[in-house]
Amino acid sequence: MEPESFIYLDHAAATPVADFVLDAMRPYMTERFYNPSSPYAPAIQVRRDYEDAKAQLAAVIGAKADEIVMTAGATESINLMFNSVSGHVVTSSIEHQAVLQATMEHEYTLVQPDAKGTITPVAVLAALRPDTVLVSVALANNELGTIQPLKDIAMVLDAERRRRHMAGEQTPLYFHSDASQGAGLLDLHASRLGVDAMTLNAGKVYGPKQVGLLWAARHVILMPVVHGGGQERGLRSGTENVAGVVGFAAALTAASASRRAEAVRIASLRDSLKNALVAAFPEAVIAGNLKKQLPNFLHISFTGLDAERLLFALEMQGVLVATGSACAANKGTRSHVLTAIGMQPATADGSLRITLGKLTDQSTITRAADSIIAVVRSELKRVGK
Amino acid sequence: MEPESFIYLDHAAATPVADFVLDAMRPYMTERFYNPSSPYAPAIQVRRDYEDAKAQLAAVIGAKADEIVMTAGATESINLMFNSVSGHVVTSSIEHQAVLQATMEHEYTLVQPDAKGTITPVAVLAALRPDTVLVSVALANNELGTIQPLKDIAMVLDAERRRRHMAGEQTPLYFHSDASQGAGLLDLHASRLGVDAMTLNAGKVYGPKQVGLLWAARHVILMPVVHGGGQERGLRSGTENVAGVVGFAAALTAASASRRAEAVRIASLRDSLKNALVAAFPEAVIAGNLKKQLPNFLHISFTGLDAERLLFALEMQGVLVATGSACAANKGTRSHVLTAIGMQPATADGSLRITLGKLTDQSTITRAADSIIAVVRSELKRVGK
Numbered sequence: 172m173e174p175e176s177f178i179y180l181d182h183a184a185a186t187p188v189a190d191f192v193l194d195a196m197r198p199y200m201t202e203r204f205y206n207p208s209s210p211y212a213p214a215i216q217v218r219r220d221y222e223d224a225k226a227q228l229a230a231v232i233g234a235k236a237d238e239i240v241m242t243a244g245a246t247e248s249i250n251l252m253f254n255s256v257s258g259h260v261v262t263s264s265i266e267h268q269a270v271l272q273a274t275m276e277h278e279y280t281l282v283q284p285d286a287k288g289t290i291t292p293v294a295v296l297a298a299l300r301p302d303t304v305l306v307s308v309a310l311a312n313n314e315l316g317t318i319q320p321l322k323d324i325a326m327v328l329d330a331e332r333r334r335r336h337m338a339g340e341q342t343p344l345y346f347h348s349d350a351s352q353g354a355g356l357l358d359l360h361a362s363r364l365g366v367d368a369m370t371l372n373a374g375k376v377y378g379p380k381q382v383g384l385l386w387a388a389r390h391v392i393l394m395p396v397v398h399g400g401g402q403e404r405g406l407r408s409g410t411e412n413v414a415g416v417v418g419f420a421a422a423l424t425a426a427s428a429s430r431r432a433e434a435v436r437i438a439s440l441r442d443s444l445k446n447a448l449v450a451a452f453p454e455a456v457i458a459g460n461l462k463k464q465l466p467n468f469l470h471i472s473f474t475g476l477d478a479e480r481l482l483f484a485l486e487m488q489g490v491l492v493a494t495g496s497a498c499a500a501n502k503g504t505r506s507h508v509l510t511a512i513g514m515q516p517a518t519a520d521g522s523l524r525i526t527l528g529k530l531t532d533q534s535t536i537t538r539a540a541d542s543i544i545a546v547v548r549s550e551l552k553r554v555g556k
Numbered sequence: 557m558e559p560e561s562f563i564y565l566d567h568a569a570a571t572p573v574a575d576f577v578l579d580a581m582r583p584y585m586t587e588r589f590y591n592p593s594s595p596y597a598p599a600i601q602v603r604r605d606y607e608d609a610k611a612q613l614a615a616v617i618g619a620k621a622d623e624i625v626m627t628a629g630a631t632e633s634i635n636l637m638f639n640s641v642s643g644h645v646v647t648s649s650i651e652h653q654a655v656l657q658a659t660m661e662h663e664y665t666l667v668q669p670d671a672k673g674t675i676t677p678v679a680v681l682a683a684l685r686p687d688t689v690l691v692s693v694a695l696a697n698n699e700l701g702t703i704q705p706l707k708d709i710a711m712v713l714d715a716e717r718r719r720r721h722m723a724g725e726q727t728p729l730y731f732h733s734d735a736s737q738g739a740g741l742l743d744l745h746a747s748r749l750g751v752d753a754m755t756l757n758a759g760k761v762y763g764p765k766q767v768g769l770l771w772a773a774r775h776v777i778l779m780p781v782v783h784g785g786g787q788e789r790g791l792r793s794g795t796e797n798v799a800g801v802v803g804f805a806a807a808l809t810a811a812s813a814s815r816r817a818e819a820v821r822i823a824s825l826r827d828s829l830k831n832a833l834v835a836a837f838p839e840a841v842i843a844g845n846l847k848k849q850l851p852n853f854l855h856i857s858f859t860g861l862d863a864e865r866l867l868f869a870l871e872m873q874g875v876l877v878a879t880g881s882a883c884a885a886n887k888g889t890r891s892h893v894l895t896a897i898g899m900q901p902a903t904a905d906g907s908l909r910i911t912l913g914k915l916t917d918q919s920t921i922t923r924a925a926d927s928i929i930a931v932v933r934s935e936l937k938r939v940g941k
Contacts (some may be wrong), residue, residue, distance in 0.1 A: 210864070212871060396781055412628070
């Protein structure tokens with residue numbers, strides 16, 4: 172079966188580079204290949220184009236180009252943020268591995284989510300200590316799609332900052348969010364979200380892989396992970412990935428411009444799939460916070476079935492979905508997110524993460540629903556349910 | 557002036573992505589965009605292609621795919637190597653900023669070069685201490701093109717390892733080389749070079765920018781700089797840059813296959829340029845070790861002239877060259893390399909680094925020689941020489 176003929180419903184794991192993005196990148200690999208640190212005019216023009224691309228990226232989050240550090244993907248961005256603080260860190264037990272692993276380099280407290288995967292402001296408040304320097308909560312959970320109440324968490328942190336100020340305490344308190352998973356569908360404006368620092372990833376918004384950024388407000392003092400020639404204001408050395416950053420800017424700008432319409436379109440498709448599956452299997456468990464969920468996410472569990480068998484049976488029918496997150500999927504362990512929300516093992520083990528995107532339309536959703544219903548029916552029969 | 561009409565003689569700063577490299581990359585951005593950690597067949601095929609590309613890269617240095625860590629460029633590769641050791645480090649005063657900055661995270665000794673930019677085994681020997689854990693010397697210097705006697709340095713290090721073994725000392729001693737600048741023109745076979753670890757960079761061999769690797773022999777224990785999902789055997793987390801790595805493999809494989817013929821071709825062009833310039837300006841200073849120099853490098857100094865003025869005058873004629881290294885060029889400081897080899901300031905300040913490459917042929921070299929001669933004559937006249 173040719174790749175083109177697959178119905179791809181795993182947009183949370185990876186997205187294809189859009190044609191217009193590749194078109195924007197190509198010149199910086201070929202005729203405008205210059206090192207942006209070189210002093211002659213065509214290289215200076217490349218430097219300007221690079222800075223323009225950073226300004227476009229910054230504009231999406233309501234920031235300036237010089238507040239952004241380009242990184243090789245979201246993971247490095249997260250590491251840069253966590254490397255910049257020393258002290259107690261608060262994050263949640265349902266964060267992406269990149270955040271969890273960076274967290275473990277510090278003293279930390281993991282906030283537990285509620286049953287819908289929400290990190291509540293009250294839970295964050297309970298985890299704060301006088302020496303907490305960083306709180307990091309993803310904009311949306313990458314397995315359930317639950318959108319986190321960042322603005323409300325920010326209010327809790329503001330209160331703690333005021334308390335410290337009144338008490339004459341100097342410890343800073345930064346609020347970071349990995350917004351990789353919501354980008355292109357949610358508002359990313361930093362001041363509206365109430366965050367001091369944000370991670371974004373081109374590979375989730377139809378841009379190239381291993382291109383990301385860390386935005387940090389001016390009062391956040393960053394410390395480099397990678398030392399060298401002094402690029403990115405000394406915060407990330409190495410010859411700039413001009414093509415990648417230009418592509419990221421094209422991808423994120425376009426995704427942001429169309430995000431409201433795309434969110435409506437995709438939520439409608441997601442709901443039609445959900446309704447079809449729930450109608451066929453009333454006992455299926457839909458996880459996440461349905462009132463605060465990414466419009467492209469459907470997390471559905473068939474208690475007693477084996478998600479991996481479902482996944483491979485669906486693949487035979489040309490439908491590609493995920494069990495848990497892509498990063499955890501090939502390690503054979505149960506999702507830490509589903510454990511954290513208290514899902515029973517027999518339900519968690521029968522969970523599919525179905526994520527829609529630009530490749531999805533009504534025709535693919537209808538065919539996917541038919542395939543999923545057929546495959547689940549067959550598996551239910553096999554296990555005698 | 558259109559970029560295509562420039563005569564580009566700064567291949568040491570950046571190289572364009574070759575058409576066949578871009579062709580190899582494109583499918584992994586478009587139809588084969590899958591996350592290589594996903595469990596379905598088309599993603600597993602992408603994982604295989606990624607591993608195949610790593611095996612091709614490894615083969616060029618006589619190694620195995622699982623001894624290689626892909627990084628976002630040479631700088632990160634160097635940081636990964638230096639982050640993996642604790643103890644005294646020996647490197648040279650003429651290394652790239654990436655090595656120098658990573659060195660400064662440790663206790664260190666900088667070996668001084670001789671007047672030709674050579675790091676002699678004797679000088680390395682004198683710098684070794686019982687607690688030295690890492691020696692790092694670039695395969696070829698990135699300003700002068702001087703090829704370093706790695707094999708002879710390796711013999712010195714072998715003697716020190718034997719001494720430690722006999723004395724019952726446990727301190728390891730690793731030999732690392734940043735081979736970014738010689739790749740595509742020199743033999744990169746690790747065991748013939750005598751190194752334990754090597755850094756390579758796609759952006760110098762007609763591959764994409766911000767794609768690099770660290771090869772380390774099995775006995776070298778690496779410690780990650782970037783933590784997260786556990787990709788690259790836990791040594792470099794983050795969704796893999798499949799397109800970039802496939803492109804790097806295509807670029808390096810092709811460059812290695814043609815390197816002997818290309819070295820002869822390019823040395824002949826370089827020598828014709830050198831001869832023309834020396835004939836016109838017998839007082840010009842040719843720096844570097846002419847018997848052990850990269851075939852594409854010409855470092856020429858016009859004492860009393862201002863290299864930046866020469867550079868901009870040449871740019872007006874459509875000829876692009878460098879003064880010093882690209883990374884140092886836009887900081888207005890004198891090259892640390894030229895200072896280290898004892899070049900007088902009035903000579904150093906009149907230095908051009910001219911580096912040839914695949915874009916160079918006899919016609920461009922003839923035109924470049926004419927332009928350089930005209931520009932230098934005009935400047936000599938201006939300053940009254």
